Amino acid sequence: MENSSADAQTNTQQALAASPPEIGTPFDRAMMQRCIELARRALGRTTPNPLVGSVIVQNGEIVGEGFHPFAGQPHAEIFALRAAGEKARGATIYVNLEPCNHYGRTPPCSEALVAAGVTKVVVGMVDPNPLVAGGGVARLRAAGIEVVVGVEEAACRQLNEAFIYRILHKRPLGILKYAMTLDGKIATISGHSTWVTGQEARAQVHQLRAACDAVIVGGNTVRLDNPFLTSHHSDTHNPLRVVMSRTLNLPLDAHLWQTNDAPTLVLTEVGALPDFQDQLVKKKVEVVELTPLTPAKVMEYLYNRQLSSVLWECGGTLAARAIADGAVQKVLAFIAPKIVGGKVAPSPVGDLGLATMTEALTLERVTWRQLGPDYVVEGYLPLKG
Numbered sequence: 001m002e003n004s005s006a007d008a009q010t011n012t013q014q015a016l017a018a019s020p021p022e023i024g025t026p027f028d029r030a031m032m033q034r035c036i037e038l039a040r041r042a043l044g045r046t047t048p049n050p051l052v053g054s055v056i057v058q059n060g061e062i063v064g065e066g067f068h069p070f071a072g073q074p075h076a077e078i079f080a081l082r083a084a085g086e087k088a089r090g091a092t093i094y095v096n097l098e099p100c101n102h103y104g105r106t107p108p109c110s111e112a113l114v115a116a117g118v119t120k121v122v123v124g125m126v127d128p129n130p131l132v133a134g135g136g137v138a139r140l141r142a143a144g145i146e147v148v149v150g151v152e153e154a155a156c157r158q159l160n161e162a163f164i165y166r167i168l169h170k171r172p173l174g175i176l177k178y179a180m181t182l183d184g185k186i187a188t189i190s191g192h193s194t195w196v197t198g199q200e201a202r203a204q205v206h207q208l209r210a211a212c213d214a215v216i217v218g219g220n221t222v223r224l225d226n227p228f229l230t231s232h233h234s235d236t237h238n239p240l241r242v243v244m245s246r247t248l249n250l251p252l253d254a255h256l257w258q259t260n261d262a263p264t265l266v267l268t269e270v271g272a273l274p275d276f277q278d279q280l281v282k283k284k285v286e287v288v289e290l291t292p293l294t295p296a297k298v299m300e301y302l303y304n305r306q307l308s309s310v311l312w313e314c315g316g317t318l319a320a321r322a323i324a325d326g327a328v329q330k331v332l333a334f335i336a337p338k339i340v341g342g343k344v345a346p347s348p349v350g351d352l353g354l355a356t357m358t359e360a361l362t363l364e365r366v367t368w369r370q371l372g373p374d375y376v377v378e379g380y381l382p383l384k385g
Helices: 002-018 026-042 076-088 109-116 135-142 153-159 161-169 199-211 219-225 274-282 295-304 316-324
Strands: 053-058 061-067 092-097 120-125 146-149 173-181 214-218 240-244 264-268 286-289 309-312 330-336 364-371 374-380
Touching (some): 026 053, 026 061, 026 120, 061 076, 109 135, 120 153, 153 161, 199 364, 214 316, 295 316
Parallel strands (some): 092 120, 120 146, 173 309, 214 240
Antiparallel strands (some): 053 061
16 A cells, blocks of 8 residues: 555656746736737637737736727727726736737737837737747847746637637638537437537537638538527628539528528539529629639638638538548537437448448547537547648
8 A cells, every 4th residue: 555655646746847837926927817808809700810918017906908809990908008008018918819010901019019118918829920939039039038938828828829820820710510410419319409519519509600711511400400690699700601512403492591690611523503603692692613623622721811710510420421531620529419210310420431440540638528418529630740
């Protein structure tokens, strides 16, 4: 027993030694969490820019706050400096992403911080954008300002994972979401799927949509489910609703053609049903022809439209194509404690051509949590190459 206790103590010490020490004071970490909270007020609205919040502290008290509302508007630091006024001089400013040091749509924030006379800058993470990438931190230090980098870095990276992925891979982050029963079905053998999960899980999906730039479905989902694909709240962001359909064999009275609350984009192949395309355009639905109409091509197109996060809410056939095409990096599976059975009842992911269990795609960084009676499992597909 003594040896077991000693081994346990050694293992604990090794684990503590292996984990990186927390950067900053508890107050620093609390202020950085406040930055993240502020940044989240602009969920779904900032693409292609990141989500950024900022807090200015003088003598232990917050004297200014701000967040970046959308591209083209001033950055978070500028709003915080405006709120603080003269109290910014000699203060500490917190920001979850490195201040920029280049001219884009707006002037560099690093110069504004130098001019304001702040004495310390606490940064959550270095900006992966090559235009910034440490340049902001270097400029501040050159001006004699103390800079601390890496406070609550994991949380800061999680907040802007889509922005980071877009910068590094030149594609939007693809998120596959589905709801299934305990026996892996997304509908019964008749195709009925209302509702697989409960109210709490559905509310979480609405929040997920509000945080994404676009949500994609295929023609079968439009025909069978007639979804709205909105965040279901008047004061939150609605994503661009995207329908992928080669044939355009779609109902003319679908909810998605109602564009007053949210825009809809239909992606099809060249020459598909010109008359139906005209009818959609009259309903203010945008129609774009892509050849070939593949998930990879769609993600390339949406990247060029400046989007950062794309939610795949499609059926199993399109989900499998999206995974195989490298258009999905993250998976959220909502699991209901229900069993419906049925050999031909649809499953969330169609044929991937995997013959053995050793070929299975194993998710990484997996977490799970309970939502009412249901559970959600979240994880990431391994990066290819």
